[in-house]
Amino acid sequence: MKKCLILLVLVLFTFSAFAEAPIYLGEKITLTKVTKMSELLANRAKYQGKKVLVEGLIIDVCAARGCWMALAGDVPFEHLTISVEDGVIIFPMHAKGRTALAEGTFDAYDLNLEETIESLQHKAEEKGEKFDPKSVTKPITEYTIFTTGAVIK
Template sequence: MRKVLSLVLILGMAAGAFAQQESVSYHGKKISDKGAIPATQLTTKMNGKESLNTKVEGTVESVCQAKGCWMKVKTSDGETMRVSFRDYGFFVPKDIVGKTVVVQGTAQTTTTSVAELRHYAEDAGKSKNEIEKITQPEKALTFVADGVIVKR
């Protein structure tokens, strides 16, 4: 009887560990990770284009702490790309910093106004002093996602 209980306990723990390793969550449109390019290659793929429909895999650097209504994904050379969600139609968990994500949608080169940058800084929990230091619009690579997969 003890052997059977021990075996059941070991199998249960192994199944639980496996489930945690393979855990993913889907947000927005259900997508797959097939064909995703590394976020570090996105700038090269854009190659001067205004926009590009694509699928990208990268690591989350920060998330909106108000609602999970945007996130920043690491790209190349220590840069990040702000990812927003199509039509404000879904959000991501606020505790996914450091996790791998796959996003499918449209990469764009955009200019973000000072007011919007200050709003994002407020959402990120920046101090009033840090927010007031934002005085110039920012031209950067951004992404509007139709669907997101959060891995591990």
């Protein structure tokens, strides 16, 4: 029994030693209050152009340049894109599945049908996925935070 306990303790220490440390990207985050994504999306006019802090699970990262990552919201099927100017911050591909905090300016873009197709085509190309423009039947709204700083937990 004593050997099992010692072995368990060693295994736990080993796993804790390999726990990933936070990754700090860009400028230091200055805001302390996290705004829920559902709040941003429901009240977009109130937050448009304002600096906000969001937190969410990283569900996707730009495979081409690491110039954006998508965070899942607090409501199922809601997400927004955290984006940067190419090369300013590079979001690592291995961050998928981790939680991130991101601070920046919130914007919502109502795309027309043609812009929607172009946007979805571009994202599919970045991922190396096939895309059928005929599958797009209505325009979308893209929600973005142009970030100045982020922390991947």
